[in-house]
Every structure is written in C-alpha cells, then in structure tokens.
Amino acid sequence: MATYAEMQEVFEDIRSDFRYDHELNGCLNCGICTATCPSAHFYDYSPREIVQLLWTENVEQIYDAMQEKIWACAQCMTCAARCPFKNSPGGLVAIMREVAIKHGFQSAKDVLRPFGRVMLKLITTGNQLSPDMIQPDHFPDWGPNIQKVEGDLKTLRKAIPMKTLQTTDTAWEVAIKTSVEMYTIWEETGVLKQLETMDENLFDVIEDFIDEKREEYADWLEEQEDKEDA
Ligand code: SF4
Numbered sequence: 001m002a003t004y005a006e007m008q009e010v011f012e013d014i015r016s017d018f019r020y021d022h023e024l025n026g027c028l029n030c031g032i033c034t035a036t037c038p039s040a041h042f043y044d045y046s047p048r049e050i051v052q053l054l055w056t057e058n059v060e061q062i063y064d065a066m067q068e069k070i071w072a073c074a075q076c077m078t079c080a081a082r083c084p085f086k087n088s089p090g091g092l093v094a095i096m097r098e099v100a101i102k103h104g105f106q107s108a109k110d111v112l113r114p115f116g117r118v119m120l121k122l123i124t125t126g127n128q129l130s131p132d133m134i135q136p137d138h139f140p141d142w143g144p145n146i147q148k149v150e151g152d153l154k155t156l157r158k159a160i161p162m163k164t165l166q167t168t169d170t171a172w173e174v175a176i177k178t179s180v181e182m183y184t185i186w187e188e189t190g191v192l193k194q195l196e197t198m199d200e201n202l203f204d205v206i207e208d209f210i211d212e213k214r215e216e217y218a219d220w221l222e223e224q225e226d227k228e229d230a
C-alpha cells in the first residue's frame with residue numbers, strides 16, 4: 001500500500017501537467033458527462049466522479065481510481081464536447097494514465113501487456129498492424145468470416161488494386177530515415193523510457209533492434225556520401 005506522501009507525489013505529477021488547467025475548470029456536478037459517457041453505461045466508472053476527485057484534491061481516492069477506474073475510459077471525448085464548464089474528463093484521464101505509467105503502476109502494466117505485440121510491430125516496422133498478424137487465432141471475436149483470409153497471404157495482397165508494396169510482414173514499407181527519426185522522437189519525448197518502466201523485456205528487444213537500425217542507417221548514409229563523391 002502506498003504511503004500518503006507517495007499518493008500526494010502522484011497527484012502533484014497529475015496537477016503539474018501542462019494540460020491540467022485547460023482540462024479542469026470547476027464542476028457543477030450536473031452529471032451531463034456521465035449521462036453521455038459510453039463507458040459509464042458498461043463499467044463501474046463515472047467521468048463526473050473523476051472530475052470531482054480531482055477538483056476536491058482527494059489524493060487517496062484519486063490514487064484508488066488509478067488502480068482500475070481510469071482504464072475504463074474509451075477516450076472518445078464525448079464528455080469534453082458536452083461539459084458546460086468546458087472540462088475534459090477524458091483528457092484528465094489521459095493525464096492520469098500517463099502518470100500511472102510513469103510511476104510503474106501494476107494496473108498500467110496489466111492493461112498494456114496485451115498491446116506488447118502491437119508495440120513491437122509499430123517500433124520495428126512503423127506500422128501497427130500487418131497482414132501476417134491477421135490469423136484466426138488472434139481474432140476469435142471476428143467470427144467465422146476470419147477464415148476467408150486464411151490462405152496465401154502474398155496472393156491476397158497482390159489482389160489489392162492500390163499499391164501496397166506487396167509486403168505481408170508490414171502494411172507498407174517505412175523508409176529507414178523516417179524510422180530512425182521516429183526513434184529519436186520516442187527517445188526525446190520519453191516514450192522509450194515509459195516502455196522500459198512498463199515492460200523491461202520488451203524494451204530490451206526494442207533497444208537492440210533500434211541500435212541495429214541506427215547502424216544500418218549510418219552505413220546507408222556513408223554509401224550515399226561515397227556515391228556523391230564518386
Ligand atoms: S459535465 Fe462538467 S460540470 Fe457537469 S459533472 Fe461533468 S465535469 Fe462536472
């Protein structure tokens with residue numbers, strides 16, 4: 001169990017986020033946000049409650065809401081469009097989630113674990129999804145029609161009229177320069193640090209991959225320079 005000082009530190013991180021004052025402007029307690037929130041219909045979750053907790057600065061209950069409740073939000077922002085006070089409960093939840101990741105909350109690890117495969121794909125290919133990920137075992141919720149994509153993926157890709165570069169392990173090929181620039185952005189903005197906090201094993205795999213790509217890019221640049229000099 002966290003100490004009161006730790007809970008206060010978590011709240012300070014939420015409150016000091018540069019978006020906080022734009023997303024929270026007071027609360028009438030009118031309940032419009034909760035009435036229109038899709039997640040509130042299905043889960044033990046209420047955007048009004050989140051706003052009230054933050055507005056009253058109840059650090060213990062804020063900490064408690066970060067264990068489960070905040071992960072129910074669908075980030076649809078219906079609440080932000082409806083609130084007469086121009087609050088954004090969905091935006092506040094986004095800040096709370098980022099702080100939960102920063103502090104290595106178990107709730108964040110549990111929620112993000114299933115996305116590890118997508119994260120690996122995104123960082124190694126620049127695409128979130130690829131044809132070779134569409135396997136019946138991975139999408140039981142798609143029902144029996146998923147069987148239609150079983151077969152020769154390469155042939156199916158060639159049947160698509162638009163240019164797809166015919167790849168199956170990525171949706172399209174991303175230029176190495178773009179990939180290397182993205183790695184720098186993820187590094188500078190703390191995304192890779194967050195990943196390390198959430199899943200050290202996945203981070204190690206991705207770090208090795210990034211090192212290899214950077215070396216490959218350095219060799220490519222050298223080749224280009226040699227060509228120009230020739
Ligand atoms: S709609 Fe706005 S003012 Fe009304 S309860 Fe929700 S956050 Fe508060």
Ligand code: SF4
Nearest residue numbers: 037074076077079090
């Ligand atoms: S952003 Fe989250 S809190 Fe707001 S309406 Fe959508 S699901 Fe509800």
